[in-house]
Amino acid sequence: xxxxxxxxxxxxPMRADARRNRERILAAAEAVFAEKGPSASTEEVxxxxxxxxxxxxxxxxxxxxxxxxxxxxxxGRLDRDMAALAADDAPGEALFTxxxxxxxxxxxKRTVVGLLAETGIxxxxxxxxxxxxxxxxxLLVRSQEAGTVRxxxxxxxxxxxLTGICxxxxxxxxxxxxxxxxxxxxxxxxxxxxxxx
Amino acid sequence: xxxxxxxxxxxxPMRADARRNRERILAAAEAVFAEKGPSASTEEVxxxxxxxxxxxxxxxxxxxxxxxxxxxxxxGRLDRDMAALAADDAPGEALFTxxxxxxxxxxxKRTVVGLLAETGIxxxxxxxxxxxxxxxxxLLVRSQEAGTVRxxxxxxxxxxxLTGICxxxxxxxxxxxxxxxxxxxxxxxxxxxxxxx
Amino acid sequence: xxxxxxxxxxxxPMRADARRNRERILAAAEAVFAEKGPSASTEEVxxxxxxxxxxxxxxxxxxxxxxxxxxxxxxGRLDRDMAALAADDAPGEALFTxxxxxxxxxxxKRTVVGLLAETGIxxxxxxxxxxxxxxxxxLLVRSQEAGTVRxxxxxxxxxxxLTGICxxxxxxxxxxxxxxxxxxxxxxxxxxxxxxx
Amino acid sequence: xxxxxxxxxxxxPMRADARRNRERILAAAEAVFAEKGPSASTEEVxxxxxxxxxxxxxxxxxxxxxxxxxxxxxxGRLDRDMAALAADDAPGEALFTxxxxxxxxxxxKRTVVGLLAETGIxxxxxxxxxxxxxxxxxLLVRSQEAGTVRxxxxxxxxxxxLTGICxxxxxxxxxxxxxxxxxxxxxxxxxxxxxxx
DNA sequence: CATGAATGAGTCTTCATTCAT
DNA sequence: GATGAATGAAGACTCATTCAT
Numbered sequence: 001x002x003x004x005x006x007x008x009x010x011x012x013p014m015r016a017d018a019r020r021n022r023e024r025i026l027a028a029a030e031a032v033f034a035e036k037g038p039s040a041s042t043e044e045v046x047x048x049x050x051x052x053x054x055x056x057x058x059x060x061x062x063x064x065x066x067x068x069x070x071x072x073x074x075x076g077r078l079d080r081d082m083a084a085l086a087a088d089d090a091p092g093e094a095l096f097t098x099x100x101x102x103x104x105x106x107x108x109k110r111t112v113v114g115l116l117a118e119t120g121i122x123x124x125x126x127x128x129x130x131x132x133x134x135x136x137x138x139l140l141v142r143s144q145e146a147g148t149v150r151x152x153x154x155x156x157x158x159x160x161x162l163t164g165i166c167x168x169x170x171x172x173x174x175x176x177x178x179x180x181x182x183x184x185x186x187x188x189x190x191x192x193x194x195x196x197x
Numbered sequence: 198x199x200x201x202x203x204x205x206x207x208x209x210p211m212r213a214d215a216r217r218n219r220e221r222i223l224a225a226a227e228a229v230f231a232e233k234g235p236s237a238s239t240e241e242v243x244x245x246x247x248x249x250x251x252x253x254x255x256x257x258x259x260x261x262x263x264x265x266x267x268x269x270x271x272x273g274r275l276d277r278d279m280a281a282l283a284a285d286d287a288p289g290e291a292l293f294t295x296x297x298x299x300x301x302x303x304x305x306k307r308t309v310v311g312l313l314a315e316t317g318i319x320x321x322x323x324x325x326x327x328x329x330x331x332x333x334x335x336l337l338v339r340s341q342e343a344g345t346v347r348x349x350x351x352x353x354x355x356x357x358x359l360t361g362i363c364x365x366x367x368x369x370x371x372x373x374x375x376x377x378x379x380x381x382x383x384x385x386x387x388x389x390x391x392x393x394x
Numbered sequence: 395x396x397x398x399x400x401x402x403x404x405x406x407p408m409r410a411d412a413r414r415n416r417e418r419i420l421a422a423a424e425a426v427f428a429e430k431g432p433s434a435s436t437e438e439v440x441x442x443x444x445x446x447x448x449x450x451x452x453x454x455x456x457x458x459x460x461x462x463x464x465x466x467x468x469x470g471r472l473d474r475d476m477a478a479l480a481a482d483d484a485p486g487e488a489l490f491t492x493x494x495x496x497x498x499x500x501x502x503k504r505t506v507v508g509l510l511a512e513t514g515i516x517x518x519x520x521x522x523x524x525x526x527x528x529x530x531x532x533l534l535v536r537s538q539e540a541g542t543v544r545x546x547x548x549x550x551x552x553x554x555x556l557t558g559i560c561x562x563x564x565x566x567x568x569x570x571x572x573x574x575x576x577x578x579x580x581x582x583x584x585x586x587x588x589x590x591x
Numbered sequence: 592x593x594x595x596x597x598x599x600x601x602x603x604p605m606r607a608d609a610r611r612n613r614e615r616i617l618a619a620a621e622a623v624f625a626e627k628g629p630s631a632s633t634e635e636v637x638x639x640x641x642x643x644x645x646x647x648x649x650x651x652x653x654x655x656x657x658x659x660x661x662x663x664x665x666x667g668r669l670d671r672d673m674a675a676l677a678a679d680d681a682p683g684e685a686l687f688t689x690x691x692x693x694x695x696x697x698x699x700k701r702t703v704v705g706l707l708a709e710t711g712i713x714x715x716x717x718x719x720x721x722x723x724x725x726x727x728x729x730l731l732v733r734s735q736e737a738g739t740v741r742x743x744x745x746x747x748x749x750x751x752x753l754t755g756i757c758x759x760x761x762x763x764x765x766x767x768x769x770x771x772x773x774x775x776x777x778x779x780x781x782x783x784x785x786x787x788x
Numbered sequence: 789c790a791t792g793a794a795t796g797a798g799t800c801t802t803c804a805t806t807c808a809t
Numbered sequence: 810g811a812t813g814a815a816t817g818a819a820g821a822c823t824c825a826t827t828c829a830t
Contacts, residue, residue, distance in 0.1 A: 164365030189386025558759030583780025
């Protein structure tokens with residue numbers, strides 16, 4: 001659930017308890033922001049993590065930076081997910097599987113989704129987004145080679161659809177059935193087809 | 198840009214200056230919240246509208262109510278859009294036109310989009326959302342009768358896609374071209390096709 | 395319920411509808427402040443009186459003045475009460491009757507009571523208070539002449555006891571029985587008695 | 592002037608500086624509310640205490656809670672007063688001494704008095720009021736045993752008289768002499784007497 | 789390093805009062 | 810005279826951030 005980003009940049013290696021705290025905070029923050037959106041208070045994050053507020057600010061000098069760290073963490077996990085899928089799943093289905101899985105988890109990931117929409121993409125996480133982009137690109141190419149996605153579709157379209165549908169998934173009245181039907185439409189749109197407009 | 202909802206319910210007609218102010222506030226609020234999201238301050242709305250803070254609260258006793266009023270206003274305009282399209286456009290294309298138009302305006306409408314995701318749909322605007330639902334349903338049926346949308350697609354899927362894509366349209370790095378390509382995929386998914394999964 | 399203070403000082407006689415409004419406002423104010431204490435809003439008074447807020451301020455340019463007017467009104471009525479009692483009741487009992495009656499009504503008169511404690515006695519109502527003082531003095535003297543109140547008791551002590559007990563009567567947990575028993579003690583204290591300390 | 596209620600309930604002991612501030616705030620609040628009544632601003636309390644506004648709200652998350660804390664504090668001190676009197680004073684006089692002392696201090700205690708009348712007794716302070724009740728009951732019984740208060744008088748009557756007279760003591764024009772004379776009447780009422788009504 | 793108390797700018801909201809209609 | 814919309818100062822409360830312990 002938590003990243004293992006040990007010591008950043010050229011700093012000295014973090015003390016063990018410090019690293020543990022960092023990860024507890026990150027996990028708590030993800031949970032809290034997931035539940036209450038990014039306007040939840042830092043104090044609540046500290047409480048959930050079982051540390052004092054000062055400790056949170058020691059690790060993440062700004063709320064912004066905490067939010068960015070969550071994003072990075074999340075995107076990193078997505079990247080590993082994708083890599084695993086690329087290795088294990090049928091090449092033609094991996095992209096679909098990945099998208100479906102992300103949408104499914106969207107409700108618990110209000111954070112990523114919300115963050116993207118709320119604060120925009122800061123430069124700090126640009127590299128992580130880049131990672132996502134590349135992962136998607138890989139899955140996409142394989143799908144196209146396998147003939148399950150039509151030629152001409154590009155990664156940014158897939159990302160656009162992905163984030164959009166995830167946003168949608170946060171809404172009230174969005175149940176499993178609606179999710180399945182909506183994805184079906186999008187997947188149909190992605191599939192190779194003779195009668196493209 | 199602003200509605201003309203004059204005097205609600207069974208009250209006497211609003212004084213001219215009051216109605217003018219109400220609309221200036223609504224317009225200002227829409228603009229401000231569009232730029233900065235729903236957490237922008239009411240004070241800024243007042244400033245942009247050129248009125249004192251008290252005036253905003255006289256018209257909308259709560260920030261929530263102001264946000265809801267924007268929603269209602271916006272949804273009302275959408276409804277009129279849809280009605281016009283249903284009357285004027287080719288039956289098979291009206292739905293596509295409507296969706297495309299909404300997405301196109303999404304950037305200016307960060308509010309609606311954001312609101313739906315942020316605060317959820319309160320009962321106050323439920324009727325307006327209902328309106329949207331019905332409008333979409335009408336357009337959808339016509340498209341299906343015209344054969345441009347496959348049978349089996351239901352209004353809630355269309356709404357889900359619509360809100361999702363609108364959300365997506367708010368992101369940085371989303372340009373006209375990406376918009377066009379993304380919509381093309383979704384529209385392909387909606388079109389009648391022989392090789393339905 | 396309302397006073398008939400027609401036109402103040404040397405001003406021209408008030409128009410009939412104006413005087414009617416003045417009294418409706420006074421009555422409404424008394425009711426509202428009685429219910430919610432003197433911090434109730436002037437707007438609510440206007441609403442209860444069925445007039446616009448501007449009208450209230452036309453008659454009473456300041457909330458303070460409105461409160462003072464209520465006081466005067468109330469004290470005037472008390473004065474008439476006392477005069478009637480002085481004329482009708484048994485001389486030895488009139489004072490007791492009056493005090494008991496006031497305490498009984500205290501709950502509905504949170505205003506007077508509250509006002510005295512809250513804002514202190516402004517000079518504006520001093521003359522009215524003087525009236526009360528005189529009325530009490532009259533009743534007191536008669537009681538003493540009738541032998542039901544010991545010599546040496548002075549009007550200001552009676553007023554002090556009166557206001558104090560009225561305050562007490564506003565408290566939660568103060569019922570008719572407690573009221574009776576408390577008054578009995580005070581009345582015993584007032585009665586002539588051989589064994590004064 | 593201030594209590595020493597250190598750390599409430601089962602929490603860890605408060606840091607020294609925090610407790611010091613808590614007490615400065617409590618003392619400041621008591622003074623401010625005593626002067627201006629319970630509608631005085633929290634900001635002024637903060638200023639008088641020499642802390643920032645946030646600190647006040649950190650210790651007392653609500654103005655209500657601050658007021659209640661003052662009440663508790665005050666009632667606690669009264670309770671200790673009573674206990675001391677019960678131990679030291681002549682049994683027959685302790686009650687009279689206590690009441691007289693309270694009334695004497697009433698001006699500085701506008702808070703207690705005002706609070707009881709203004710906001711009513713919330714459950715939070717109910718236990719403290721209960722304490723007061725019990726203390727009074729003790730003093731009362733001893734007085735009755737000593738024969739200085741007639742049988743049949745009950746604690747709630749004494750409390751009613753006490754609060755009432757305290758209220759009265761807040762008024763303008765209430766001087767030491769009036770106080771003495773008024774109390775004399777009430778004490779006479781409480782004393783055992785042959786000619787009970 | 790961790791703690792958590794203190795800070796204070798910023799937010800929402802209320803209300804007495806003014807004044808154009 | 811009456812109306813009620815507008816004003817804006819003031820109040821309660823929040824929260825990111827700092828810093829003494």
